[in-house]
Amino acid sequence: MIGEEASPGRLERLVQAIPDGAILRAIFVGLLVVSICIVYFDYRDVAEREARYDTARTERTAPMPLKRPEPGDQVRPYLPKTIPVGPDRGEPALPGYDGPVDSEAMTRPMSFFEAGGGLVSAVGRIEIGTAGELRAFLAAQAEARKEVTRLFLHSPGGSVEDALQMAADLRAAGISTEVPADGYCASACPLVFAGGLTRHAGESAWIGLHQVYAAEVPGTRSAGELDRSISEIQQTIARCQQLLADMGVSPAIWIKAMQTPPADLYVLTEEELVSSRYVRAFPDGPELIGPRRPDDFRLDAPRPSPGVATEDPREDGPGGPASREPDGTDAGPIPASLRREG
Template sequence: MIAEEPSPGRFERFVLSIPDGTLMRALFLGVVGLAGWVVSLDLVEAQQAGADEARMTRTTPLPLRLPSPGDQIRPYLPRSIPVGPDRGEPRLPGYDGPVDGEAMGQPMRFLREDGGDSVVAIGRIDPGTASLLEAFLQAEGEGARTLVLHSPGGSVSDAIAMARTVREAGLDTRVPADGYCASACPLLLAGGVSRSAGENAWVGVHQVYAVEIPGLARDVDRSISDIQSTIADCQDLLVEMGVDPRLWIDAMRTPPQELYVLTPEELAEFALVTPPQAPAA
């Protein structure tokens, strides 16, 4: 007995009605489209990586407009400074060298103003910089009253230790007009007994991040734990120094490749700068 074949269903009739080769062409075009989409994602990622690498290694000043309330996110420059027609160069007492890439890309140096009471701290905060500051103050800090800052930041743990050294020494801190104090540098600024920032000073914060060390495997869980602990250390320092820890909320919201530049009003609101003190009678 020969069984009767059921009549094709609607979907089957639709498939049978498609001309030979159409499905293969559609499949081929789909594969090509998917490949193009993947390639485009790779290109975008490569462009972003290239832009980030250019920013990280840039040593020439970058023209940037001044921040204003609500428009405060700017690129973070770890080896240079922002410039513009409305910004000049910072005046650093006792220092007459370059203030841009050549200075920002170098480890932090300390210089004493001849016959004055200011110490200049210029350059990158590296692991071990805290010890250098302590040694400098012991050797040349007698009579110093103010630490003048111009730095792209760097090691958070060293910035915290330096802030405590500055407070123990009874020094004020100051970012000069048109100066740059970014990343971990505001933690050092917080150490001053009295704290100030000049006109158009660029004081900014961003997220704490782990630096990858070539040749060492990265433990993601350990990195996250270390970062959380460091954030807590930052907030502890701010409270200890009389600075509003709400400041660090803006830091935690800002990616490492960017900088949240504080307005003069925020600097005062968070007490990162303090009211001018009346001269002693």
């Protein structure tokens, strides 16, 4: 019949049966799902790249070319197994030491090299027990009637507990510290540097700070262990600041350390080294001289066994004995899961 409309087909009837707005909602949901997938895959790619970068950084043994830090641009990757290099950087001159200054030196436990004339170089990582090694070395020098007046540092850092003890012992013995030109003193090493009776930094010396962190050990991730580790880290941060204050260094500089992740270093400029009193050409006055050698101080104390935390001989020094609880009771050797590095 003329003018009669054909009845809608099956497909048309299905389309007409869809509620208003459902198609738009389906399109929106589809776009949302696609967007979430894109974000997820992008995040996964970024995480994988960061993991590869962090592995490359921590495992890298070849010296890494890095731009020299300038005011306002001072954060650089932390290199625990090598040193930064660049067109304006050479190799540090370390009295008594003529070995490699990069990867091989940075991965070994710290050793001490006598150069005569009161000069000694400390090269390598600060391990648990290095404080005892330093004390034994100083005792041997004293027994041989060899005075140590200046300690040169070239180290990527390591055990904070040992660095605190080493700083206290250096100040008690009246030994000055120096990071030579183009030298590397990172992480916990600046704590040792602060212990010097006088402190000198050579041109292009790379002195960097970052957050204290607990070394991760597989199988020690219980809630109690984590809570205790966090508490221990907070106490260690306070001890680091107290040590700087006792040594005449402005503890405010440690804010830069707390703001810098463990994977990075905040490298101090020459102006910051001077303004924070990290560098001091002359001994401080009595009000800032820090802990003095007590009457019962002994450089010939027994050397610790490897892996056992050494105790600070000063009952009232910064932080007190490394292997004691905050209430003063003996806690025994520090567990590996609670080892603090910086």
